[in-house]
Amino acid sequence: MKAPKRLIPLLEDGLIDEVLRPLMSGKEASVYVVRCGDEIRCAKVYKDAEKRSFKKAALYQEGRKVRNSRRARAMEKGSRFGRKETEETWQNAEVDALYRLAAAGVRVPEPYGCFDGVLLMELVTDDEGRVAPRLNDVAMSAEQAREDHLMVMEYVKRMLCAGLVHGDLSEFNVLVDDYGPVIIDLPQAVDAAANNNARAMLERDVDNMTRYYAQYAEELLQTRYAAEMWNLFEAGELTHESELTGLVVEDEHEADVDSVMAEIQQILREEETRRERQRAELQGEEQ
Secondary structure (H helix, E strand, C coil), X not given: CCCCHHHHHHHHCCCCCEEEEEXXXXXXXXXXXXXXXXXXXXXXXXXXXXXXXXXXXXHHHCCCCCCCHHHHHHHHHCCHHHHHHHHHHHHHHHHHHHXXXXXXXXXXXXXXXXXXXXXXXXXXXXXXXXXCCEHHHCCCCHHHHHHHHHHHHHHHHHHHHCCEECCCCCHHHEEEECCEEEECCCCCCEECCCXXXXXXXXXXXXXXXXXXXXXXXXXXXXXXHHHHHHHHHHCCCCCCCCCCCCCCCCXXXXXXXXXXXXXXXXXXXXXXXXXXXXXXXXHHHHC
């Protein structure tokens, strides 16, 4: 096929040898199947910011750190240089996330680098070399749904351990090969500690996946993995070894408002006594 304009520089530089066919086109990028030497990979071509339809991008970019102060100022001002830097930061976020999550034991496509807005990465296939389907195109038994749901919850937990929340996880962003689910599409991944929307995004990710698998195993709707994970994360107790149950024990003890107010009043009285003592000491010094 005729190579798309954005892939021509990679062909000229020998990073890819042939563009075989388009694979899919989404709200933020178009993906092509390409040949690199003897290997078949995929090239994800990010769309320009004005052509992307990804909603509320600013919510996802909150908390992303830019070490270079000049770059950070330019990005805040929205200058031409700043817009270019914002785009590079957005694109590189997916590469960084892929490396971090692979190191954390999450099944993601192997990245090979991002070049001028094009991410080269592994093409996920089945044992016969066919492109792995998205989860929304796969039917399964109740037993398989329970097994795969638990696996995805483990991956979400490991993401959180790595300090990331996917932010747009659904049956459309998960591939299924012969070994199970593979998480894809991560340019919007957020910093779990620095982004104020991280908890809400985690809950949405988990709810999306749970509702999908619950089509085949309805009892999954009773699980509360997001709350369980976040409680452990906030307490600094979430690790790769944390065994999730999907259950959350609610605190049934009513708050003792009277005791709290009494403590506050006692603190206020002590503070007033301290101030009176200071005033008396100052008056004594003046005399």
